[in-house]
Amino acid sequence: MIQMHHVYKTVGNTTVLEDVSLQVEKGEFVFLLGPSGAGKSTVLRLIHFDERPTQGWVRLEDYNSSTIKSRHIPLLRRRVGMIFQDFKLLRDRNIFDNVAFALEVTGAKKALMKRRVLQTLTLVGLGHLRNMMPVQLSGGEQQRVSIARALVNQPFALLADEPLGDLDKEAASDILQLLRDLNHQGTTVLMATHDTELMETLPYRCLMIEKGKIF
Amino acid sequence: MSYVVKEALAGFRRTKGMGLISVGTTAVSLVVFGGLLLILLSLYGLIDQVKSRVQIEIYLSDAATREQILELEKRLKAMPEVKKLLYVDKEMAAAEFEKTFGEGFLDAISQNPLPASLKVTLTSGYRSSEKIAAIIKAVEKEKAVEEIEYGRKWVEKLDRLIYILSFVAVLVTLVIGAASVFVISNTVNLTILARRDSIEIMRLVGATDSFIRAPFLLEGIIGGSLGGSIAAALLYFVHRWLSLRFPSLSLVPGAELAAWLMIPLGMALGGLGSRLAIRRILRHLP
Ligand SMILES: Nc1ncnc2c1ncn2[C@@H]1O[C@H](COP(=O)(O)OP(=O)(O)OP(=O)(O)O)[C@@H](O)[C@H]1O
Ligand SMILES: [Mg+2]
Numbered sequence: 001m002i003q004m005h006h007v008y009k010t011v012g013n014t015t016v017l018e019d020v021s022l023q024v025e026k027g028e029f030v031f032l033l034g035p036s037g038a039g040k041s042t043v044l045r046l047i048h049f050d051e052r053p054t055q056g057w058v059r060l061e062d063y064n065s066s067t068i069k070s071r072h073i074p075l076l077r078r079r080v081g082m083i084f085q086d087f088k089l090l091r092d093r094n095i096f097d098n099v100a101f102a103l104e105v106t107g108a109k110k111a112l113m114k115r116r117v118l119q120t121l122t123l124v125g126l127g128h129l130r131n132m133m134p135v136q137l138s139g140g141e142q143q144r145v146s147i148a149r150a151l152v153n154q155p156f157a158l159l160a161d162e163p164l165g166d167l168d169k170e171a172a173s174d175i176l177q178l179l180r181d182l183n184h185q186g187t188t189v190l191m192a193t194h195d196t197e198l199m200e201t202l203p204y205r206c207l208m209i210e211k212g213k214i215f
Numbered sequence: 216m217s218y219v220v221k222e223a224l225a226g227f228r229r230t231k232g233m234g235l236i237s238v239g240t241t242a243v244s245l246v247v248f249g250g251l252l253l254i255l256l257s258l259y260g261l262i263d264q265v266k267s268r269v270q271i272e273i274y275l276s277d278a279a280t281r282e283q284i285l286e287l288e289k290r291l292k293a294m295p296e297v298k299k300l301l302y303v304d305k306e307m308a309a310a311e312f313e314k315t316f317g318e319g320f321l322d323a324i325s326q327n328p329l330p331a332s333l334k335v336t337l338t339s340g341y342r343s344s345e346k347i348a349a350i351i352k353a354v355e356k357e358k359a360v361e362e363i364e365y366g367r368k369w370v371e372k373l374d375r376l377i378y379i380l381s382f383v384a385v386l387v388t389l390v391i392g393a394a395s396v397f398v399i400s401n402t403v404n405l406t407i408l409a410r411r412d413s414i415e416i417m418r419l420v421g422a423t424d425s426f427i428r429a430p431f432l433l434e435g436i437i438g439g440s441l442g443g444s445i446a447a448a449l450l451y452f453v454h455r456w457l458s459l460r461f462p463s464l465s466l467v468p469g470a471e472l473a474a475w476l477m478i479p480l481g482m483a484l485g486g487l488g489s490r491l492a493i494r495r496i497l498r499h500l501p
Contacts, residue, residue, distance in 0.1 A: 050419060071423070078421035088416045092229040104218055105422040149420065 001026050002047055002157065002190060007056035009042055009212075016042050017212045020056075024190050026156075029183045031199055032192040034209035040192035041085055043209065044159045047190070048082050049073050060157070078106050081150030085161040085192075087142045089134040089149075095121070096130040099149045106153065120148045123178065125171070139166035147175060157188040164193070222430030223437060233406040234438060240402045241442025241485060242449075244395035245477040249450045251391055255384045256470045259377070266342035266373050271335040271350060271365045279359035284331075287359045291335060294353070296346050299336035305329055330361055343377075344370045396484060399442075403435055403488035407496065414493075415500055424497050431489045439485020443478040450474035 002024040009017040017039050024030050032040050045051045046058050049065065058065040063076050089098050096117055103113045121127045124144040134142055143166045150158060160179065164172040176198075183189045199206045208215040227234040275284060284302075291297050303311070308329040335350070347370060351363050407414075417427050451474040 048419075074418075074421045074423045074426075076421075077419065082419070084419070088419060090413050090416055092410065092413055093225075101417070101422075102420045105417070105420065105426055153421075 001059070001061065002188065003059040004043070004046065004053075005057050005059070007046065007053040007058060009039075009046065009051070010054045015212060017046075017053075020209075020212070020214050022207055022214055024188060026188055027183070027186055029180070029189045029204045030191070031202075031204055031206040032190060032209060033194065033196065033199055033206050034192075035194055038194075038209045039212040040194075040209060041161050042212075044082070044161050044190070044192055048080060048159055049076060074105070078102070078153055079155055079157075081153060081155035081158045083143075083147050083150045083158065083160040083163045085165065087134075087146040089142055089145055091134055094131050094133055095126065095137070095145050098134065098145055099152050102149050102152050116152055117148075120152045121145075123151070124148045125174065140168060140171055143167060144171070144175065147178075151182070155187065158182065158190070160189065160191040162192055162194070164195070219429045219433055223433035226430060226434040227438070230406045230409060233409060234434075237399075237402045237406050237485075238438050238442045238445070241399050241439055241481050242445035244398050245443055245446035245481055245484075246449055248388075248391045248395050248480075249446055249474055249477045250453075251387050252384075252473050253450060253454055253470055255380065255387065256473060258380055260470075262373055262377055262380070263339055263342065266370065267336070267339065269337065269342060269347075269366050269370055271337070271347060271363060273333040273335065273354065273360055274330040274362040274364070275332060275359050276361040277330065279331075279361075283357070283359035287354060287357050288333065290354060290357070291333065291350075294350060296338055296341035296350055297335055298338040301334040301336075302331070303334060304331045308332065342370070343374050396487075399439075399484045400488035400491055403438070403485065404492040404495070407431060407489065407492040411496055414496055418497075418500055427497070428490070428493050431493045432486055435485040435487075435489025436482050437485070439481040439483070439488070440478055441481070442485065443481020446477040446481065447474050450477065 002022075004020050004022045007017055007020045008015070020039075020043065022043075032043060034040050042051070046053055046065070047060055049058075049060075049063070049068065052065055060076065060080065063072065068076075090101065093101075099117045099120060100113055103116060108116075118127060118130070121130055124147050126141060126144050126148065129137060129141060134145065137145065143163065147160075147163055150160075158179065163179070164175055167175060179189055179191070273287070275287075288300060288302070291300055305327050308331065309327050312329055337346070347365055351365075354360060355363055414427055451471055454470060454474060
């Protein structure tokens, strides 16, 4: 379960989030919808514990931002998949190693790692690009690598920050279908987007955010 | 484990020239540091060698009996400071005198005026004026002793030189040592800083600090040992060449050891530099 409780986030003098409270149940698929600069990424970063709230608290399963020890944060991040808006790929290693890294940190066995990485890359349609370096890939392909890395650990929750942003129509609907399938199998999905069309066509709950406030 | 090794080696490939610069900087710093150390050690050796020529000459009284002289010899031989003892009797003294000043001088005098003497050579490490004074004090009251002489001025000068040299050695070790640490850690810092983004991303996908740190540490240690090895080899061969070319310099034996010391020193510096650099980055990440 994901929960934010009266969260404020200020950076310097600017208030990025103001009194944000939200809750996403286990197994739910929820859109976080809002215009550019509304604070969607900030919400996801707070849930991923990349940032801490200025006021209020964030909870993810048993982890609470007000009590968590910093040495536990890596453990949390291994169980939650984050699809970063800016991909955050390791420029200095190839696609296979980028995806494998998320398993490497858990101390997974080599054979299992290899099998899982190849499966996941195939799932996002990138099996053939595994030996390429990130700079050699298009934006959309890099985005799918980032998605593969988020999935490879079989996380119980997915935080997806504009996961379809750089994809063409066809790839976008493929990835969306992939996320929906995972959700069917029990994965909680919180997806930030500014695409109102999605909300209208899909039967999922939608949280509206604007200027740092949830409506 | 294999991940750490693989990553550490890949690190050199990824940073391209930077890794080489790091190794080069380490090598240069350690050559300077080790070279100065070797020069200082050699100077020590040189001074000790000069001092080894210092002898104490104990002139024996003509009235001394055989027993008294033997007793004196026994006492001197028992001292750890005494390395060699040479008895020069009156005839040998005269012969030596004639060799230096020419024959005929002594013929004018009916009696041989030159006293018999004991020449004392000192053990290395006991060649300071205090030690010499102690020896003199111990035996000057002996009946057989007429007079004791040694190159006092010389010994005192050399003592002062050793004192100054020790001071310079400590100073140089501290200053050059600190400068090496500074330069090496800064270069390592640059190579790690270049991968700051990667480190941040590693954190974001669930890597613990120790997991991130390990390959960088190993990379630093490998780089440091490479730099140290280059420095050691260079110092060793220069030292060897010098001691073959100028045998009279008689550079301290075992000085090569100081050269090889640069390898563990490089390793330690490389590891430490990496550790500090990585800590600086990790501390500033969310
Ligand atoms: N570290 C920061 N320093 C200053 N301002 C920040 C910082 N982080 C976020 N902001 C501000 O907070 C606001 C929300 O940022 P955020 O990235 O969460 O928006 P977003 O909804 O994800 O936008 P987009 O759809 O463009 O990705 C923006 O106006 C941004 O300038
Ligand atoms: Mg955003």
